[in-house]
Amino acid sequence: MRKTILSAIFFLLILVVTACQKEDAQPAPEPQLEEAVEAVESPEPRVAEFIELWKAGDFAGMHTNYLNQGTQSVYGEENFVAWQQELHEQLGIDNLEISYTEPAEDAVWTHEQPADFPIRVTFDTIIGPVEFEKTLTLLYEAHGEVEDWFVEWDPSFILPNLEAGDQVTTEITEGPRGEIVDRNGQAIASSSTGYEVSVIPENFDESKKPQLAELLGMSEQALDDKLNQPWVQPHFLVPIAQIKADQKKLDELFTIRGTTRDEVAMRTYPYGAALAHITGYIGPITAEQLNAWSGQGYSAETQVGRQGLEEILQDRLRGEAGGRIILKKQRENAVITSVDNEPVPGETVALTIDAELQKALYNALGGKPGTSAAIDPATGETLALVSSPGFDPNEFIPTITNSRFQELANDPLQPFFNRFAAVYTPGPVMQPVTAAIGMESGTLNPAEGLDITGKSWQRYRSWGDYRVTRPRDDVPNPIDLNKALAHSDNIYFAQQALNIPNDEFRTGLEVFGFGEEIAFPIELAPSRISKDGTFGSEGQLAGTASGQGQMQVNILHLATLYSPILANGTLYKPTLLLDDADQQVWNEGLLNAENAETLQASLVNAGSELGLELAGKSGTTREGGEQNGWFVGYSLESPDLIFAMMVEGEESIGGLVEQVIKGRE
Template sequence: MYDVYTKRNDKKKYIIAGAAIVGVIAIAAAFFLLKGDSKESTLKDYYAAIKEKKYDEMYNMISEQSQKVYSKDEFIKRNQNIYEGIEASDIELTIDSSEDDTIQYKVKMKTLAGEISFDNQTKIKDGKIFWDDSFVFPSLEKTDKVRISEDDASRGRILDRNGKVIAHMGEAYSVGLVRGKLNGESDYEKLASLLDLTKEGIQKTMSASWIKDDSFVPLKTISKSDTNLENSLLKIPGVKLTTTTVRSYPYGEATSHLVGYMQKVTAEDLEKHKGEGYDENSYIGRSGIEAAYEKELKGQDGVSIYIVDSQGNKKTALASHDKKDGQDITLTIDIQLQNNLYQSFKKDKSASVAMNPTNGEILALVSTPTFNSNDFILGLSSTKWDSLNNDTNKPLLNRFKEAWVPGSTMKPLTAAIGLNTQSLNASEDFNAQMKWQKDSSWGSYFVTTLHAPKPNNLKNALIYSDNVYFAKAALKIGKDNLVKGYKAMKIGDEIPFELSLKKSQYTSKDFSEDIQIADSGYGQGQILMNPVQMASIYGAFVNDGKMMTPHIAKSTETKVWAEAFSKAVADEIKNALIGVISDSQGTAHSFYHNGMTLAGKTGTGEIKASQDDTTGQEVGWFTVMTTDAKNPIVISSMVEDVKGRGGSNYVVNRMKQPFDSYIK
C-alpha cells in the first residue's frame, strides 16, 4: 500500500508541478499581451478624454518630462482653446502599428471648417505619453498658434411675387463712445435718454478692462432714417456713429407677423443648433418666414482653420470651406395688397387672408395690431418690450394663426354639406320664423334671427343670412353627415402650411347635443375657424369644389388639399353668394361693384356666456371672391370687437379700398 500510495502521491506532485508551469506560462503570456496593448489603451484613453473635455485627466496621462515643459494650466488652456475653438467632434482614432515605445496612428475629426485628418506618431512608456504640441497636429510647434478666419455669408432676401424686397441686409448706425473724447460721465444721463438705455448700463459697459482711450465702444444700433436722433447724438462729445450691416424690413409693421423677426442667439439656440455655424454673436430667425426658412436664408459662412508661426505667418492649412450666401426666398405675397390691407385694418384687432383660389397662393397675410420687426434687430428696450407685452390689444398675438368663431360665414359650408350629402333640398321652404326651437326639451333656449325671408329656401337664407333656417338645416342634415362634411373640408385636421396655424374645429369634445348641432349650422356652438382655412374653403366655391393647399413660398408645389364638394354644389352655393352682394337685400350689398360679378358672405360670431348675455363680444367677418377666372382672388377678413361698430358691415367697409386697389 505504501508503494501504491507513494506512486499516487508522486503522480499528484507531477500533475501539480505541470499545472504550475502551465500557469506561469499563461501568466507570462498574459503579461506580455497586456504589456503589448498598454500603449494602445493609453492612447485610446487619452483621446476619449479629449472627447469628454477632461483636460485634467489628459495632463495626468503625459510623461513627467512633458509636464516639466508644460505646466498644468498652460497645457489645459492650450488644448481647450484648440479643440473647443475649432469645435472638434466625432474624433476617430485608428492604430496603425506599435513597436517598442513608439505607436503610429491616424486621427480624423469634424470641425467647424470641415473634416481634419492626419497621420501621427508618439512615444508612450510606462503608460505615459511623451507629449508636445505636435501631438495635436503634426506640424504644430510650441510657439505656433491655431487660427480661425471667417468669411460671413450674406443672409438671403425675402421678396414678394414681383421681386420687391420685404427683408434684406441693410445699413444702420452703431452708436458708440470713444472714452478719450468724453466729458467724463457727465453726458451719460442725456445719452441714456436718447438711446432708451440706463445710465447704469452705460457705466457698466464703459468699465470693461479692454477699453482704451481711443477704443470705440458700441452701445446700441439705430436706424439711419432717424436724422433727428442722429443729430442729437452727434452733439454729445465722444459719441461716434459707424455704419453697420443689419437685417432690414422696408415695410415695417405691414409685414411683421408674416415675415417675423430675428434675434441674437441664446445659449439654448447654440445647443440646439450645435455644429450649424452659429456663435454667440449670431442672429437667428425667431418667427414667421425668417424662422420657417432659417436654414435656406442663413447660408453658410466660409471658415478656414490654419496654423501660424510666432510671426503670424501662415504655416499649415488644416481645413476650410468657402462661404455660401443664403438663398433668396420669393413669396406669393403681393406687397401692395399686403400693405393696403394693413393700412385699412391697422387700428383694429384683425386678421386678413388673400388667396388665389385656383392654386392656393397666398397673396396677403396680415395681423393687426402689430409691432415693427426692425425694432427687434435694433434692440428692444425693456420699456418697449413691456409695452408690447402689456398692451391689452395684444400686438404680439398673430391673429391669422388663431381660430375664431365664424358666425354666419359658416352658413355656406353647412349648405354645401347638405347638398353634397343629398340631405338638404335647396328649394325646400323651411317656413320663415324669427324665433324657433326644436321642441319644449330646449327649455328657454331659442334660435333667433334678424331676417326670415319668404320663401324660406336655401338661396334666400344665404342672401338674408337667416339663422333659424340654418339651425333647422343642420338638424335635417344630421350629425353624421355634418361630421362627414366637416372632415371633407379638413376641419379639425392640421393645416398644411409653411407657417404653423391653429387647427379649426367643429367641436371641442362631444358633438351629439341637438342645440350644439343646430347652433353649428349658423357658425356658433363650438365651431372655430382659422382664417387661412376659411379662405381655402371659400375658394372651392369658385374652383369647382376643389380646396387648394394654401402656400406662401413660390417654390412650394401647387396641390389640391381636398375635393370638398362637387362642381354642381360649388356652383349652386356660388350663385347664392353672388346674391349676397348683388341683391339689394343682401347683407354685403354695399360691396356691390357695377360690371363685376362678386360672391361673398358676411358673418358675426358671438362670444358670450349664455343666450341672455348682452355684454359678450362680437367677431365680424367678411369673405369676398371674384368669379372671373382671369383675376381670381378670395379675401377673408376677421375683426374683433365689432359690437356697436356696425358688426360685419364694419369689415365690409374696411375691405373696399384694398380690394378695389388690387382689382384695378
C-alpha cells in the same frame, strides 16, 4: 648555408603555393542568410481606438495609453489635456470627425519600421468648418511589460501649423443674414446700412456722456457699464451701440471727441406693420435661446429671430460665420493664419405672400382690430395673412426702448396679438359649407324651398330655452338655398343639418379639416366643431350649421373652406413658403361639379343682394360682447383668389373687401 636558406625559401614558397592551391580547391562558401525579420500585429486597431478617444475628447486616455515615449516626455499629461480642452472651448470645436486611409490587406508590419496612416480631420468652430489632412505615425515600443504601437503626436494635430507656446486668437466675421422676400421677389425682411458707435476711453470727453447716451437711446448707467467692462483698457476701442443711418444723429455724434462709427448691416422691414405678424423681428439672443442652441456658435452678442418667421426660419436665415484663427508664434515672434474662412450668407426665403396685396388688405382695415386672409383656391398658396392692428418691427432695430415696448404692450387694441393665428366664432359665413355637406349627402335639394315662419325656431320642446333665430322673418316663403344664403337664414340651415343622417354632418366637417392641426410654418390654432369635437345636443348641432354653438374657425382655414367650390371639389392644404407651394391635397371629392356650380351661382346671388360685384357670403356674430363682421368671397372677373375678412365691432364689411379687389384688378 646558402643552399639551406634557398631550400627554406623554396619550401616556404611551396607551402604558400600549396596552401593557395588547397584554398582554390575548396568549394565556394554558402552565402550568409540575413537575420529573419519578425512581423508584428497590425497597428490599425490602435489607430481606431486612438481616434475614438480623440473624438470623445478623452485627452487623458490618449496621453496615458497611446502616446509614444518621445511625445509623452515633451508634452506632459497635464498640459496636453488642459491645452486641448481650452482650445476646444475657445474655438467652439464641435462635430469632430477623423477618418483614416485603411492599409493594404497584404501589408506587413515590423517593430523596426514606423506605421503611417493618412488621416482627415474635420470639425466646426465659431468661424465655420475646419478641415485638414495629416499623417498619423505610430512606433512599436515597449512601455514597461507592454509592447505595442504608440502614436507620435504634436500640436499641429489640433490646428494646422500650431506649435507649443503659440498664442491662439480668433477674428469672427458674421455671415450676412438671409432675406425674406414675397412671391414677386419684393423684400419684406432685408438688410440696410447702420452704424456701430464705439468709444476710445482715453480720448473720450466725459462731459459729453449725457449727450452720447441720449443720442444712442440708452441710460448713462448703461453707457458706464459698457465702458467699465473688465477687458477694457484706456486705448481700446469699445463698441457701445448700433444706430440707424440717421444723418442728423450721426453729425452730432461726430462732434463728440473719442467716438468712432463703422458701417454695419442692420435689419429692415419695408412693409412695417402690414407684415409684422408674419416676419416678426430680430433682437439680442435670449438666455433661453443661448442655452437651447449651445454648441452652435452663438454668443451673447448674437442677433437672432425673436418672433414670427425670423425666429421660425432662424436656421435657414442665419449666415455661417467666417473669420480667421491666428497663431502668434513664440519662436519666430511672427503672426500667421492657421485657418481662414469666408463667411457664408444665409438663405433667401421666398414666401407665397403678395406683399402689395397684404399691404392693401392691412390698410383697408384702417387700424381696426381684425384679421384677413387671401388664398389661391387652385394651389392652396397663401397670398395674404393679416392681423390688425400691427406694430412696426423696425422699432425693434437695433433695440426698442422699454417705455415704447410697454406702450405697445398696454395698448387696448393689442397690436402684439396675432389675430390670424387665433380662432373665432364664424357665424353665417359657414353656411355654404353646411350646404355643400347637405348636397353631397343627398338631403339638401337647393331648388326645394322650406316654409319657415317667425324669427325663431326649435325642433322639440326638450331644447328648453334654446331656439335658433334668424335675422329676418319677412322673406317670402318658400325659402330655398339662394334665399337662405342671401339672407343668412339660420333656421333653414339648422333644419337642413338635422336632416343629414348618421352624424354625417360632423364627419363632413371633419373632411373639410375641422379638428386637424394645420401644418403651417406659423402655428395656427386649429378650427374646431366644439370643445370636444362632438355635438352635445341637437340644439348644438342646429347652431353649428350656421357657425354658432361652440364652433370656432381660423381665418386662413375659413378662406380655404371655400376653395372646393372653385377647385373641382378639392381642398388644398394652405402653404406659405414658395418652395413648398406645389399643390398639396388635403382632401378631395368634397363637391361634384353640379353642386359646385350651384354654390357658385348662390354666392353670386348673395353678393348681389349686398350690392357687391363679388361672389361671397357675409355675416355677423356676437363674441366678447360685441358684433364681429365677416365676409368670404371672390371676384367675379378673376376668381383666382378667395378673400376672408373679420373686423371686430363692425357689422358690414363687404365693401372693404370689394375695395381691395377692385384696387388689385
